[in-house]
Amino acid sequence: MKKSLQHCLSVALFLAACFVPTRVAACFSDPSWSWGPTFQIVKAYNNDDLAFRSTSLNETVDFWYGYLRHSVDREIILTFFQSADIDNWEEDQKSNAFVQKLKADAFALKYLKTCLQLQSGTSESWDYSANEAMRAAAAKSVAQMQTVPAAFKYRVALLKMRLYASQDDHDKIFKVWSLDGQNCPDAALKKRLDGYYASALYAEGRYKEAMAIYTAIGDERSMNMCISHYAGYEGIKQLAEEGDQSQMLYYAIQDYANHYCVSLYNQYEDDEYYQSEEYIEEAKDQRQEADRIKQLCRAHQNDKDKQVWLSLMAWMELTDKHNAEALDLASKVLREKVDDMQRDNAQRIVMLARLRMASSVANEKEAKQFADDFMTLCNLSKQELNTPYTVNEDNYYSIYQDEEFCNHRPNFCFLMSTYSPVLVKYFRSQHLVHSQFCAQMLTEEVERMYYSTNPDYIEMMKANALGTNWFHTLNDEVSPADISSLMTALETKKSTEAFAKNLLKNCECDKQAFNDLMGTKLLRSGQYAEAIGYLQTLLSDYIRGNAYQLYLAIRSYKSELPFKRCQYRDPYFDDEPTTNNRNYKLEFCQKMVDLKQKMQAANGEEKAKLEIEMAGRMYQASSHGDLWALSNYSWSAYKSEDDALCTQARSILHNALSDCTSKQTRLLVYYGLAAIPAGKEPFYALEYDWESEQFKYSFTKEYHPARQAYDYLKAHASESPLTSECDVIKWYAIHTK
């Protein structure tokens, strides 16, 4: 009986084990700022035709250059059209090489003159009469162009369309289009004709037809105007009911995904507004709208163009963090016959959904998948960055949220704003330092490619580890032991972390930067002897090229007292070179090792004085001191936590209290304990009092480690200039009990 019971229990346990879920949802959330308009199922414009806006001028110049069989320099023609003005016509006929060449060609001359007349007539100048006269003259001239040489057939069509556009005569534009414009064989010229035709269509409310043309010629702003008539549920529903297979439906869906869903995502932000009653109401409306659209998607998911509906649904589920559903839907899209853009779009959804569903304990299979996904995204991003695109110069900082830019670089924007931050956050939560580093470094490699298109950034981005996020992440978050392990992994290209294992081969090890980092972190934690090993490997060029070197080079290492300001040279007014290649960090560590040894050998008052010197150096090298660049790579007024060097300095000063025998030394020790910041919150603040129009000190009433020191100094305020001439102590002595 006992045996069969045991047997039953074993079976029961075994069965229970079979049904225990092996995938547990990851316990991290997306960084809330990481959602950009990267849904793309339809092309914004043809990437092989850069800068549509400059096409008109180039097309015109190319025509005339060809017409004249290259007998006039192209530059002369370009210059003519860049500043062409009908007011100069008489003069140009006499002296401009291009116009003179047309002397014997009556029609060409008439055509050119008419173009200039129309240009003048449709511009807004101070001479209104002249403008009107020109427009009338152009109209008359166009009316006279009955017999048109073959070479000018379509150019005259364009001229007519321009004239009729200035008169808001859409019917005539349609006539010209129908007779000639649509048959134009020259692609560049046809684009210009298309533009006028589409404008007339738009003006007549024929948005879908206009949209088709604007899409083909890549006029994005006009496309957005067309889409705006169909944006939202009603528009999408109407297009779907009409059986619309055109770009308009795809764009309306894309518009919805990139505007509405992006705004919907914000409900996960940790902001006061999102807790307000007002927002709760807003969220209800958002939910209803989203549900309506999902219903619409479900109703059309078996249509001929089901992939766009499935893509939208997948995107919406992703927005709602229904990752399994998003993965399932996007996978369905990938099983359909879709173009590259739609495939990439679905792929992005799959990647993010997969990542969000990562196990709470990383496993080999998942890690390999993430590595593959990540590298695929990086490579697609690099391909995108290799294609020319003129980016809005003002937008370098907010580029990943910029709709137009994201439309041209969806993979890159997705990598930068969404996938990579989520991946890094995942690795951080798992304490997978090698993987986190690989993800950051390789992401920044792609980003560097983007910034290399901006001349202002090229120098900054040139192999400067201190300008990278991965460097500062390691500095801020990772222990020296973990950094050391990372360095080994980078050198050997081996790691126990599955993700990193797959990607280390793609990562460079900047040994100088790593040695600097290790040495600095060890210096910061007071491990000077260990730091020396790393710091002495730093080369002169590396030291000189670092941004922090300037801040060390301009400072004097002699301060009047260990806890007072160091003198420094103003880098902007000094004739001497402001930076150098002196290894200040190494010298500091060597000095500190020497001091430590002396301290260990000393006793009493002598030891106390050495301790004071040591504490002073620690303080100066801390983030609060003037030599902050010894232990930090940046300076900020905001200190997030207690500085380790300050903590150590205070500890040493407490020892000095026991060691010192003289009153003056004791006073100096307490002065140090008062001067060196203790804890995150300062003991006092200096504020301006508007009533009395004076600066005043205020001291915290809460317990503070510095209080004992201040009380001692207050009690002995008159015994030394150190205390009697210190504003803070004087104020404390007068205004506190």
Added chain:
Amino acid sequence: MKKVLTILLLGALCFSCQRSALNPRYGMYYWRTTMGWESDDARWADSIGVETLYLRLFDVVRDGAEPRLGMRPEATLRFGDADRSKAFFASFRRVVPVVFIAPDVITRDNAGKMPQLAAMLLGRIDQMCELNGLGRLSEVQIDFDWTKSNGAAYFSLLQALADALHREGRTLSTTIRLHQLALQVPPVDRGVLMCYNTGKIKDPDEVNSILTKESVTPYLPHLKDYALPLSLALPQFGWNVVFHQRQFSFIAPGLELSDTTQFAAIDATHYRARTYQAVPRALSVMSEGHVRIFPGDIVRREDSSDALNLEVLEEMHSLRPDIADEVIYYRN
């Protein structure tokens, strides 16, 4: 007896003067870029007997590429069919051409160019009017929101214009914003006190940025002694002001606020959007970014009010009667 009758007669006359003082002549601003006279505009103008058309001809904007002044005309009114325009203008007793000058055009630095600007402005105004069947008009108006820093330069422009116009027996007027009542009086023959857009449109807590009594009251002390004949401009329009998460988004024309599938009424003037939609014809001059409405966005409907207009008119009239001689409506 004779004395009593005289007194009674005089009293009756004064009473009738008082009544006719509140019976202003009407004008309207026409502020479009193309001539298009809608039938409801005509009906409205007829119903109140609009006599004077204040016709915006063009704006003046900065343009560094313009070689002479660094500024040029923009958004010139297109008159369209000549006969239709002629018929339209004939329905008014008077037409006054107006030019709007953008805020950044006149500065202390280009004060020296004002005489030349005056000549070019007047030249263009007269050309436009003559070529489009209006002839040489007796009054010209300039609309510019001047401040203390550019006031001197603007006044020199006005002086140059006034001198040229006066030589031909014509007159010059300018728009006066409420806050300018406290500033120096410009060298013109007449001012038009703009009593609309007096509030803070971008403030989500604003009640009505078009016009409220509260927004006008602080300036009234300066009205009585303002040393320039004044007409009064009042609003005759409404619009939808859209806010996204309490931030001003844009002004949206053509919203169907009564459609409960799209909007839910919060109170008499506020609506919450229930659906996502784009607005193709949003006024871009006021929009800051996207022109889309998201579910949860708040729309504040603002309308001018005849009752409030009358209240403002009566209050101002009590301080200076001449302001009620003419009321000019702005309809957008």
